[in-house]
Amino acid sequence: MPELPDVEGFRRVLESCARGRVVRRVEVRDTGVLHGVGARGLRDALEGRRFAEPERRGKWLLARTDGPTLLLHFGMTGLLLCDDPDAPAAGPDAAPDAPATPPQAHDRVLFTLDDGHRLRYRDQRKLRGLWLAHDESDLDRLLARQGPDALTVGRDDLAAALATRRGRLKTTLTDQSVLAGLGNLLADEILWRARLRPDRRARDLTPAELRRLHARMRATLRSAVPAGRVPPRASWLTGHRDDPDPVCPRCGTPLRRTRMGGRGTVWCPRCQGDGD
């Protein structure tokens, strides 16, 4: 489920695959992922354009070109893939000029580049998709409701963002208008590391707790970003979400499972239970 580290990984895919390359062909295989633009409009806007330096903002990926900017959001099941044009054709029956890897059922939009590489936006569930921004004001309008980015936010700005929030800490951290980039798994992971109960009121954190939260958030993101995902390691809380009878990897206490803001929430009643 793409969160900040995943999208950072997709940014690297886009950068290495497409930066400096011209879009030769845009193939929309499912218009259901397009927002505010049709297949024809997307094609006309992007074919012949050259990809520039991509950018990530929260969970959004900005594919800048020398013209419009394509905005990608990956929802829960989205991916960005890059085909290697030098990979051997798939199977003995493949035509000589066939793409190395045929489109799969969930490949919704394909971008063929002038060097033969091909980008694929793949998404099983189509919860989000692709937007097109013709200029900076389009871009600002689409991203207007985002809070500061979780990867770069300073401690004081984080404190300020939480200071007025009466809601629960967990749901506040995943509210993109408060802080951009954290999803359900990261929020649980960070709160567990910071030893903070997810149902604390966001604005009630002490200065010491805010420092802890900020430090643990940074450390967690620093580990997850290079991996391009929230690593499901045994030493991480995330590594135990789906265990049948999960226990805390730190203290062995059975983990508690609740629902917060409609999302599954996992936390340790011992590590995160005291001191509030």
Place this chain on the structure above:
DNA sequence: ATACCTCCCTGTGGGC
């Protein structure tokens, strides 16, 4: 204004 609820999307797995 803030906080919470329902729905969208699709595939999977459990229960009967």
Place this chain on the structure above:
DNA sequence: TGCCCACAGGGAGGTA
């Protein structure tokens, strides 16, 4: 065996 439903969760939109 096959059907039905809950569930996964990012975010929009509506309501309290």
